[in-house]
Amino acid sequence: MNSTHATVTIDIVLDRQNTREILCALLHAILFHRLFGTIKPQTFEVLDVTMPGVADPAMKRLIEDKVDAFWKGLENVVPKRGEISVTLSKKDQRKAWLGITTYEEEVAWEQWIINAEIRQPKSEQERQQFTKNLASTLSKSLCTMLMHTSSEEGRGAVPPITNSEVSPFPLKISVRVGGVELP
Template identity: 85%
Template sequence: MNAHATITIDIVLDRQNSREILRALLHAILFHRLFGTIKPQMFEVLDVTMPGVADPNVHRLVDEKVNVFWKGLESVALKRGEISVTLSKKDQRKAWLGMTTYEEEVAWEQWVINAEIRQPKSEQERQQFDRNLAATLSKSLRTMLTHTSSEQGRAAVPPITNSDVSPFPLKIAVSVGGVELL
């Protein structure tokens, strides 16, 4: 069993901004962890500027996972779920007495977004909710920057052997009610 860094972002969203915020969070994580040549993009969410990746494949993947998350939340009473981004490396392993080898994906870092949907009941609650949400987004961005620029965050990155946008296997998983959705 390999230990890998797990960075958790807890966020409470409302229906109005949830898709936009989840897209921005996923893009910001990928912006900091895709190592190929990328074109940067900015997302403005509640007056917080979040970095992103201007790549059609990344946009498609992020949109698909946010939509799966949203559809999953619509089918459960408790409006909570998780989106995780797992970055792996491929290791050569020996099988059966070392006579054959196979490739295995080994996670080196995981980002977990725990999201809950709540709805403000009044305009005053809405304003406070938006301020809290903006503060959470800013804190999340600081967490990303702190981790990826830290000694631990830099040391976790395996050697980069190609110039693909994502030189490592990348998986975004969506879970609602403890069930992984596809």
């Protein structure tokens, strides 16, 4: 894979209560900004932050499966942290040996990395501050998405769109916990 692609990183500290909901909302928001076919929008209210999403059954299932894999992967790991990445690629024609034949290769043009850690607040006061910080982090993450996708770099990274599929580019969501990639 090409190492010159754009990489956007979101660091977030979660509590057990909100982990699944927040990770699903973040992945939906990323896909909302990077799926270029005809999509039906939807919104998620998470900690009083409205996050955009995609109302597509296949994408919903993919996101839920990856968040579930992340959650299960954290069961036996200390510290409770991992990474979910969304990689968008394009298919390039490459010449094989001596340029006689060609083959298709997927080349990443953008990657989104969510570094998530789970911590538990110990008191009610700590929980209130934690929730406030988490809502702020979500808002900042959404701003990061908007700033990147609307920037010249973010718009320029998008290869030519040649079809109207929901995901006109190869899309891969990976989960890593404890340095191991999970299915």
